[in-house]
Amino acid sequence: MAGISAIEQANPGSPSQSVAASPVETELALGDLAHANTGGRLWVIAASVPLLFMISGLVIRYAAFHSVSAVPGFEAYARGLCRWDCAWYVDISEHGYERFPIPGQSNVGRWGFFPLYPMLVTTLRFAFPFSTILIATITSMACSYAACLVAWPLLEKNVRAYILYCAFLLSGPFSFHFTTFLTEPLFVLLTSCVFLALKRSNYLAAGVTCALLSATRLVGVLAVFAMVIQMFEQHRQQGGSAVSFPRWVLGRPDMLVAIFISPAGLFAYMLFLYLTVGDGFAFLHVQRAxxxxxxxxxxxxxxxxxxxxxxxxxxxxxxxxxxxxxxxxxxxxxxxxxxxxxxxxxxxxxxxxxxxxxxxxxxxxxxxLAPLLMLIAELLSVSKLTYLVILALFLSASYFMTLAWIGGYLALV
Incomplete structure (x- = not known):
């Protein structure tokens, strides 16, 4: 086998002789070994970088919180960063969706907030004896960490771009959005998974992930169009024409299933609203309130x-x-x-x-939007000087932006 340096020993009396590996085989073996070691080191880097930024980001945001609050502790920090829509998701996770508008709140209901992330936190709350916001904060950090790992192959293992991307999510000026009870951590993770599946032409995985994405936020269902475009590009690369594309897709059951299950999360939520509220489009109609x-x-x-x-x-x-x-x-x-x-x-x-x-x-x-963040990371990592300056800006801005978030600055809602 190529890549294995060995000598085949002959049995006594056998006419076969010991066959030494050729110089070419030896060179290939050493090349494969070096490639494997390099790949292993890169994956260690890929796992370590977001972990370091997750820790540094937590320290920076906690320092900002501690500067304006006398209450110590991680749970107090988690509650302090739970602003705006975060409170709605906590209520959904603890009480579910109401059948009627909330009294005294201008006919507002929780229906505009999609259910997948609150359901995930509710499930974890049954398994762990902690408060909702504590579990949600840890889950958001875990989702953002996982989103970084998924971005590694999407960024073509560009180390500088990867470092900037991880820094932005976990230690950057908007890192509080990705580490508290908002849908952004799960949305970025699932979006990255969809595009990684498409990159590998795994359409069933992309369809299932898109279905989850459509249950996370309304715009998640739009990923199905990216899927269809990827299918069309693959068809064209194989020499197919635009006219023959529909027939080609009809001959691929995996593609058909992927397309049809992509909006399943949205449709399931609409069915739930219809059965409980009587309006399958309540998530749209409540926006006026x-x-x-x-x-x-x-x-x-x-x-x-x-x-x-x-x-x-x-x-x-x-x-x-x-x-x-x-x-x-x-x-x-x-x-x-x-x-x-x-x-x-x-x-x-x-x-x-x-x-x-x-x-x-x-x-x-x-x-x-994960593709935009990855593009920004790629653009800013071309020059080493720009990369270092932006990285320093990300880390330094995190403290002040966290203060603005805690203070209720409206642009960050």
């Missing part, structure tokens, strides 16, 4: 940019949200220019869909 009304996305962007500060020079929350949407859409175009059409369409549509209602939470929505 939160101040989200369908309108012109361009007008929302213009209004956001026009909301200039009345004093000082720092941009207002609407301006930050509008800038985030514009940057996200621009990066989607960059993805398309690099022939990552599926990722580009997924990211652009995931920004435009919530933008149809207003700019609320737009910063969080944009930074929760």
């Amino acid at each position: 939160f101040g989200r009304v369908a309108g012109d996305p361009l007008l929302f962007l213009w209004d956001g940019l026009a909301a200039v500060p009345t004093k000082g020079w720092l941009p207002t929350a609407p301006q930050w949200s509008a800038l985030a949407a514009m940057i996200g859409l621009t990066l989607s175009v960059v993805l398309a220019s690099r022939r990552r059409y599926g990722a580009a369409l997924f990211c652009a549509s995931s920004i435009i869909l919530p933008l149809i209602t207003n700019l609320a939470s737009m910063v969080r929505y944009v930074i929760g």
Whole structure:
């Protein structure tokens, strides 16, 4: 066998002689061994980098929390960082969904918050004797760590880009979004899993993961379009035409199953709402109670940019949200220019869909798109100097942004 250096010993009296490995075989064996050792070291790095940033990020955010709170302890820290939508997910995990609007809260209901992550935390709460927010915080950190590991092959084992990506998720200026009870940690993890499965042409795995993604956030169902684009690209690479693509897909049961199960999470939630509330689209209809009304996305962007500060020079929350949407859409175009059409369409549509209602939470929505984060990491890692400067900025900004999050800065909602 190639790669094994051995001498075959002949039996006494046998005409066969000892056969020594040739120099070529020996060279191949040493090359394979070196490649295996290099691959092993890289995976050790891939596992260690996010772990280090998870620890450093926790230290930085806890220091920020401790500077404004006299209550010590990890659970107090977890509660201190549970802001805005986090409280809704805690309620869903502990009490489930109500059949009627919550009294005294302007007909607001929990139906706009999708169920997969609260269900996961509820399941873990039965297994571990800790509070909901404590379990959710640890689970979010674990999901973000896992998302980093999945990103390693997606980033083509680019060490600099990988370090920046891990730093952003676990120790960066928005790391509180990925380490508290919000859907971003699970959403980024599942999104990364979908694109890794597509990279490996494992469509069944992509379909199952997409189904979970559609039960995490509404825009998760849009990943099915990235899947279809990947199928089309594979068909074209094999010499097929656009006209023959539907017939080709019909001849692939794995692709058909993947496409049809992709929205299963969304459909299951709609069925649940229909049976409990009487309205399968309650997650859409309740948006009006939160101040989200369908309108012109361009007008929302213009209004956001026009909301200039009345004093000082720092941009207002609407301006930050509008800038985030514009940057996200621009990066989607960059993805398309690099022939990552599926990722580009997924990211652009995931920004435009919530933008149809207003700019609320737009910063969080944009930074929760894994393909955009990976692209940013790739772009900023080209130069070693830029890479080092950005890494330092990520770590230093984490402290101050955590203070802004705890203080209720509206742009970070």
